[in-house]
Amino acid sequence: MITIVIILFVLFAMLKVMPIEGYFSNFDKLSQAAIDRGLRELGVRDPLYVQVGRFVKNLFQGDLGISHRYMENKPIKDIIAPKVMVSLRFGVISMLVSLPLGMILGVIMALNKGGIFDKLGNAYIVVIQAVPNAIYFLLIQVYGAQLLHCSMLWREGQAITMILPILSLALPSISSYGMWLRRYMVDETNKDYIKLARAKGVPNATIWFRHVFRNSVVPMVQLIPGSLLMTISGSIYVESLYSIPGMGGLLVDVIKRQDNSMVHALTLIFAVLGILGLLLGDIAMTLVDPRISFSKKGGSR
Amino acid sequence: MAHTVQDAMAKKLEEGINGSASAQFSDKDDLTPEEIAALPPDDFVLVPYNEEEAERGGYSNYSYWGSTIRMFFKNKVAVAMLAIMGTMLLFTVIQPYLPNQYDPYTCNLITKEMIDEGLVPEKSIVGMPIKNLKPNRVFWFGTNANGQDLWAQIWQGSRNSLIIGFATALIEAVVGIAAGLLWGYVRWLDPIFTEIYNVLNNIPSTIILILVSYVLSPSMGSVIIALSITGWIGMARFIRTQVLIIRDRDYNLASRCLGTPTGRVVVKNLLPQMVSVIMLRMALAIPGGIGSEAFLAYIGLGLPLQTPSLGNLANNGRKLMSTPALRYQLLIPSAFLAVITICFYLVGNAFADAADPRNHV
Numbered sequence: 001m002i003t004i005v006i007i008l009f010v011l012f013a014m015l016k017v018m019p020i021e022g023y024f025s026n027f028d029k030l031s032q033a034a035i036d037r038g039l040r041e042l043g044v045r046d047p048l049y050v051q052v053g054r055f056v057k058n059l060f061q062g063d064l065g066i067s068h069r070y071m072e073n074k075p076i077k078d079i080i081a082p083k084v085m086v087s088l089r090f091g092v093i094s095m096l097v098s099l100p101l102g103m104i105l106g107v108i109m110a111l112n113k114g115g116i117f118d119k120l121g122n123a124y125i126v127v128i129q130a131v132p133n134a135i136y137f138l139l140i141q142v143y144g145a146q147l148l149h150c151s152m153l154w155r156e157g158q159a160i161t162m163i164l165p166i167l168s169l170a171l172p173s174i175s176s177y178g179m180w181l182r183r184y185m186v187d188e189t190n191k192d193y194i195k196l197a198r199a200k201g202v203p204n205a206t207i208w209f210r211h212v213f214r215n216s217v218v219p220m221v222q223l224i225p226g227s228l229l230m231t232i233s234g235s236i237y238v239e240s241l242y243s244i245p246g247m248g249g250l251l252v253d254v255i256k257r258q259d260n261s262m263v264h265a266l267t268l269i270f271a272v273l274g275i276l277g278l279l280l281g282d283i284a285m286t287l288v289d290p291r292i293s294f295s296k297k298g299g300s301r
Numbered sequence: 302m303a304h305t306v307q308d309a310m311a312k313k314l315e316e317g318i319n320g321s322a323s324a325q326f327s328d329k330d331d332l333t334p335e336e337i338a339a340l341p342p343d344d345f346v347l348v349p350y351n352e353e354e355a356e357r358g359g360y361s362n363y364s365y366w367g368s369t370i371r372m373f374f375k376n377k378v379a380v381a382m383l384a385i386m387g388t389m390l391l392f393t394v395i396q397p398y399l400p401n402q403y404d405p406y407t408c409n410l411i412t413k414e415m416i417d418e419g420l421v422p423e424k425s426i427v428g429m430p431i432k433n434l435k436p437n438r439v440f441w442f443g444t445n446a447n448g449q450d451l452w453a454q455i456w457q458g459s460r461n462s463l464i465i466g467f468a469t470a471l472i473e474a475v476v477g478i479a480a481g482l483l484w485g486y487v488r489w490l491d492p493i494f495t496e497i498y499n500v501l502n503n504i505p506s507t508i509i510l511i512l513v514s515y516v517l518s519p520s521m522g523s524v525i526i527a528l529s530i531t532g533w534i535g536m537a538r539f540i541r542t543q544v545l546i547i548r549d550r551d552y553n554l555a556s557r558c559l560g561t562p563t564g565r566v567v568v569k570n571l572l573p574q575m576v577s578v579i580m581l582r583m584a585l586a587i588p589g590g591i592g593s594e595a596f597l598a599y600i601g602l603g604l605p606l607q608t609p610s611l612g613n614l615a616n617n618g619r620k621l622m623s624t625p626a627l628r629y630q631l632l633i634p635s636a637f638l639a640v641i642t643i644c645f646y647l648v649g650n651a652f653a654d655a656a657d658p659r660n661h662v
Binding site: 002003006007010011014015017018019126127129130131132133134135138139142152236237249251252255256263266267270271274275 | 496499500502503504505507508509511512515516588591592595596599600601612615619622623628631635638639642643645646647
């Protein structure tokens with residue numbers, strides 16, 4: 001909570017530095033009096049605590065504010081709501097694709113450690129992690145559209161145009177899920193209790209799926225709520241490449257246009273989502289693994 | 302009574318010690334010159350290094366960097382990547398001094414000879430810029446929409462991108478390591494730094510980038526500063542986690558108990574433990590910086606358009622990608638970007654593995 005207040009203060013302080021020309025579309029033609037009046041209406045001349053206080057007060061009344069320049073005098077809630085739905089749809093579908101695929105990749109690589117599948121998977125992970133997203137997203141768009149004989153841009157209601165954006169969103173997450181699951185599984189197999197289980201003669205399949213896999217998934221579970229929430233913010237590359245009317249790029253857009261109230265609202269939303277994601281991740285982890293507990297018990301130091 | 306008995310015992314003990322000591326050393330204390338001359342001279346000759354004997358004496362010729370380099374060269378893929386990387390780095394430096402290179406900034410104009418040689422279409426007008434010429438034997442990578450030689454532009458762009466990558470990695474490392482050490486080691490600073498991290502992590506970096514580009518005019522310097530401002534905190538957090546892991550190990554506790562000053566504990570006990578992870582982060586920060594530069598170019602906050610960088614060039618190519626004939630302007634910079642980042646990534650990973658003493662045999 002305190003963190004969010006500090007974030008708001010820093011944000012408002014930074015926006016004060018923005019050039020005042022940016023707040024008006026016809027700055028050159030305005031008289032000094034009109035500029036003063038406009039700035040007073042926007043409230044950017046007020047001291048910091050007044051600005052933050054006003055924003056928080058409106059927030060508790062469920063009012064995110066009104067857009068000034070992005071869409072004039074439209075409530076921000078109404079601008080964001082449909083965009084969130086679009087981004088959420090793409091994000092959730094791509095997660096539904098990437099999570100199982102990433103897990104399968106990780107399991108195969110761990111089972112085949114040092115073998116050909118491990119090496120191929122590693123090559124894929126290296127390429128995806130090292131090459132900037134923009135580059136392979138572009139190539140997927142250009143050549144994927146040719147291959148599928150469909151339009152390069154997304155069209156509402158045409159399922160085939162959703163394939164490429166989903167693929168672009170899923171590729172990086174598959175590689176990171178696969179990489180981490182492999183790492184955790186390999187670490188888990190080196191532990192003593194696994195050696196004991198082997199010595200005892202527990203069947204290999206049981207060791208892998210009842211012990212190694214289940215224990216390695218715990219740290220992955222922590223990431224899932226966060227990445228699910230973060231899909232709301234959308235992907236700036238994918239959404240602008242396929243002209244999807246989502247949240248990605250909205251922040252960059254409103255910062256450039258100096259629509260301060262939009263910047264405030266979006267920053268707040270993203271900060272809350274980030275913090276909420278961490279919190280939910282911890283809760284999810286305690287649900288999956290009863291050994292983990294964040295509440296202080298008598299026995300702990 | 303008791304007093305005298307004790308005294309007597311002490312005297313007896315003293316005599317015993319002195320007696321045995323003098324018995325041991327009396328005849329060996331000083332050699333006479335004759336005795337010295339009689340010693341065999343072979344005992345005083347430098348012996349060549351003998352591994353078996355050295356092991357018996359507990360001596361090891363283990364050197365940290367020697368083992369690191371040996372381990373690194375065992376990884377054939379990484380060595381190949383290092384070779385490619387080295388060649389590219391060398392070439393970005395010497396390319397402008399090679400003969401027959403075009404200047405990356407001049408707009409090349411169509412000359413009579415070019416039409417005669419069939420380089421450009423018949424109907425071209427002499428004196429016009431050579432626009433979007435496909436790769437050929439004069440312009441190896443073709444020309445762009447301004448008639449600039451793409452080959453020269455690519456190398457100039459690689460140079461700029463690499464400078465940005467190296468500079469951001471260096472600044473991030475220096476600032477991030479210093480902050481991370483303080484964050485992890487000084488307990489009362491921990492909540493303050495954690496709060497700074499939470500705030501910085503949640504303020505959209507785009508705002509910081511835009512503010513920096515307002516305050517400073519867009520240039521290499523401003524891009525480097527903008528990327529460093531947003532990047533150091535990640536490095537600091539990483540170092541902090543590492544410090545927390547090894548801060549309270551027994552040898553550090555012992556060091557503190559013996560009165561070692563904090564600065565010395567940090568520099569001599571903590572930093573050497575983290576060489577491999579720091580090298581890994583730095584090696585990954587270079588392709589990261591190059592990638593972030595490409596992102597800035599994409600959202601229009603990067604270098605000014607006339608300054609070529611791999612991000613800028615790829616972004617220019619993107620605008621032309623709907624024309625299949627002009628896709629070389631996207632593919633060539635993309636390929637360069639991919640090769641450079643993959644090389645750094647693999648070499649960095651391999652080096653970090655080699656620098657970890659646990660992997661040394």
